[in-house]
Amino acid sequence: MIFLRDNTLLERPLRFEDIKPRLLGHWGTCPGLILLHAHLSLLIRNHDLDMIYVIGPGHGAPAALACLWLERSLENFYPGEYGVNREGLGRLIARFAVPGGFPSHINAETPGAIHEGGELGYALAVSFGAVMDKPDVIVACVVGDGEAETGATAAAWHAHKFIDPRESGAVLPILHVNGFKISERTIFGTMDDKELVALFSGYGWLVCIVDDLEHIDEQLYSALEWALAEIHTIQQAAREEKPILKPRWPMIVLKTPKGWTGPKEIDGKILEGSFTSHQVPLPKANSDKAHLTALQEWLSSYRIHELLDPEGHPVPIVAHILPQNETKRLGRLRLTHESYTPLNEVPWHPFSFPKGADASSMKAVGNYLDAVFQANPHTIRLFSPDELESNKLSSILTHTGRNFQWDEHSFAKDGRVIEVLSEHLCQGFMEGYTLTGRTGIFPSYEAFLGIVSTMVVQYGKFVKIAKQGGGGSRRTRWRGDLHSLNYIETSTWTRQEHNGFSHQNPGFVGTVLSMKAEFARVYFPPDANTFLYTLHHCLESNNLVNLLIGSKHPAPTYLSPEEASLHCSRGAGIFYFASSPGDVVPNIVLVGIGTELTFEVIAAASLLHTLVPHLRIRVVNVVDLMRLSAEGSHSHSLTLGEFEELFTADKPVLFNYHGYVSDLQALLFGRREGVGRMWVRGYREEGSTTTPFEMMVVNGVSRFDVVKWAIKRGVEGGVLGEGEGGRVLNQIERKEQSVRGFIREHGKDPDDMYDMPKFE
Known part of the structure; x- marks a missing residue:
């Protein structure tokens, strides 16, 4: 697949014109991945398992695609393109890593995949999320020894400690040690067996090493049978109400040479068993005779004519290892592509507050989610990086608990909440849980969500391809809907004055805004009622990344439940109670975006009504940030008419914005109309351990800053002398x-x- 564009069955000697002009792909990891696919298929066949194969080394797409072709999964999802015949095989090989074909890495176009195969480090955490609340599912997760050096994977070796075998399935990690990364030895490749066993035994695993290349099939077969038996023993004990405290789940360390069975050397360089086989081992096969000859010898060594008949059909012995139930083949399990489970809806109004009451949005959320969890005992989870209490969400625990199996107090108690001080694990768990049909919520301190920024971007790419396809072609109609990822961002910079500068960072907003517009949503509900409405809305949404930003501290409730529903459904609206009376054209428009920033605008409006009552003011609040994006650039964008109805056609507008100024400026700049009359104030990297109001002042977003801006605009407009x-x-x-x-x-x-400011 890396090399050929013609003569794919080697029916004549290779010529330069048979070779692709651009040689793309990664060979080094492929032999181990193919070996595992074959053995896992046999394990499924023998035991009728529901199994998912998660491939950490996603650059090994040629291995995955070849096996998926052989088991007819590609034929199933791409009828007429990749049939199990010579035409289908030729098309698969010729189209690999070229425009219009499969890309060089595993992605949402790959049947059976639930993990974007680009950025390394997250496969194991995603795997554990996938088996939560799925007691009959096993995920075989192969982790490359390069990937295993990442911090996210290091944390994920602890993930089995959050799996209750009574209610959830199992993950079988397979550490694939081939010894090399792109250009250097791996850490794990330099460790001997005793060191590997000691390390992973310390993590709590029961380790089996498979490394006998002469008898690799027998050894791997036995290791997988042993692992399955260990898994069933742990699960049976838990399901018979005799749970094992701190069970030692099995894992396998598979040792094979990098680029195994490939060319031994070329141009005086060792290939097999070296980093030089990581990508394209024969990079000049389309121009150098020695490379072409080596390629001919290499491909011929597989004796393709003994495995496929002249029409490209696999001989019976090859197909014999595949599961007879085709829906259980590794590329066909329905759980990986169409497993959406709707939530039982819980109305939010019973948890709302009367207009004028002081209320914490996060406490309101905690009360509401407590009810949501009761109504959906097996299809929703919350993943928190040790911040549930701090973020004032503890009422979630009224009818559930924390799910930490190594703690005797939370052991085997069916908790809906996982708290682990690793944002990477929380994100990976939520991705795996969501990609297998369920709903996840991730509350966090604002400053530290950025830790998972690239993970979220990678997930967004997976969903984008799943829902829209790549290269303008919707090839993935077979993938069903997913619940949205839901982030609750609180403990924001505006009230992190006690922790200081390190805890003041609204940058995650920019991460979400940078994603494909169709899949990104950013909300700034100003009070408890609007937050409840928005969360309810987000839990009903599909295929999105939802970011909700709000305060955990008590704040005024500006709107009744009915008013909050109308305001949020519009995404933005006028706060008439804080605006100049009457339906008049204002002299200036003051816009609040964010809880504390909106309060400062309202406080400024109160001062202005007292000091300069003849200055006509309009106060606007924006909940849905995407409403401000250029018309046509987002499905939520305000039309020009709607925009001018809120912000006028020609009056000065001040946006008092919670995030970085550049985020909002980018949205507004796309509109072009009237940008020159708009000012944006926001967080400008000023802060320390100080007071909440001092944080407003040093960032230029306090009520006094808003008033001063308004007075200057009033003078410039001739309203004030x-x-x-x-x-x-x-x-x-x-x-x-x-x-x-x-x-x-x-x-x-x-x-x-x-x-709360007073208004006459």
Whole structure:
């Protein structure tokens, strides 16, 4: 597949014109992956298993695709293209890693795949997420010894400690040690057997090493049978109410040479068993006679004519190892491509607050999710990086618990919450859980969601291909819907004044905004009722990445439940209670995006109504950030008419925005119309251990900053005289200095700083 575009059955000697002009792909990992696919298929056949094969070394796509062709999975999902015959095989080989064909890495076009095969490190965590609440499923997860050097994989070796064998399936990790990365030895390749066994025994695994190349089939067969028996022993004990505390789950270490069975050497360089076989071992096969001859000898060594008949059909002995039930073949298991399980809906209104009440959005969320978990005891989980209590979500635990099997207090108790201080594990668990049809929620401190930014991007690429296909071709109609990934971002920079600068970072918003627009949603509900509505909406959505940002601290409830529903359904709207009375054209528009930033806008509006009542003000709140994107660039974008209805056609607009200014500027710039009359204020990398209000001041988003901007625009527009404007600015400066002086003297904000402003 890496080399040939013609003569794929070697019916004549190879010529240069048979070779692709660009040689792309990775050979080194493929022999081990093919060996495992064959043996896992036999294991499924012999025991009628529901098994998923997760391939960490996703660059080994040629191995996966070849096996999927052989087991007829490609033929099933791509009828008429990749039939199990000479035409189908020729098409698969010729189209690999060329425009219009399969890419060089495993992706959503690969039947059976639930893991994007590009960025390394996440296969094991995804595998564990996939088996949660699926008691009959086993995931065989192959981890390359290069991938095993990543921090995410290092944490994932602990993941079995969160699996309750009574309610969930099992993961069989297979560490594939071929000794080399792209250009150097691997850490695991330099460890002897005692060191490997000691390391993984310390993690809690029962280790079997498979390394006898002369008898590799017999040894691997026996190892897999042993592993399956160990898994069933652990599960049977748990399901007979005799659970084993700290069970030692099996794992296999498979040792084979990198590029095994490939050319031994070329141009004086060792290939087999060396890093030089990682990618294309014969890179000049399309131009160098020695390379072409070596390729001919290599491919001929597989005796393809003994395995396929002249029409390209596999001989009976090859097909004999495949599961007779075709729906259980590794590329066909329905769980990997069409397993969407709807949630039982729970109304949010019973958990809402009356208008005017002070309420914590996160406490409201905790109460609501407690009910959601009760209504959906096996199809939703929450993954938290040790922050549930800190984020004021502990009421989730009213009717469930934490699922940590190595703790005697949470052992075998069916908890819906997994807390582990690894954002990588939380993300991987949620991906695996979601990709097999269920719903996951990931609450986190705002500053630390960035740890999983590239994981989220990789997941987004998988979903994009699953729902839209690649290269403009929707080849993946066979993949069903998925629940959305749901992130609750709290403990935000605005209230991380006690932890300091390191905890102040709203950058994850930019990660989500950079994703394909059809799959990205960012929400800033300003109060508890709007947050509840938005969360309910997100839990009903499919195929998206939802980011909800809000405060864990008590804040005013601006809208009744009915008003919150209408406001959120529109995505943005006027806060009439804080705006100048009457349906008048404003002189300025003040926009709040984010809980605390909206409060500062409302407080500023109150000051302006008192100081300059003849300055007509409109206060707007934006919940759905995507409403601001350029018309036509996103399905949620405001039309030009809708945009001007909210923000006017020509008046100055100030956006007091929770995130980095550049995020919002990029959305607004796409509109082009009237950008020059818009100002954006947001987090500007200023902060320390200080007070909440001081955080507003140093970032230029306090009520005083908003008032000063409004006065200057009023003077520029001729609504205020220069003298009047100057006097008001002086008043505001003095008031600001008074507040900051109080903070310096007392070490806290004034007690009334966050009282709901009064409006006549």
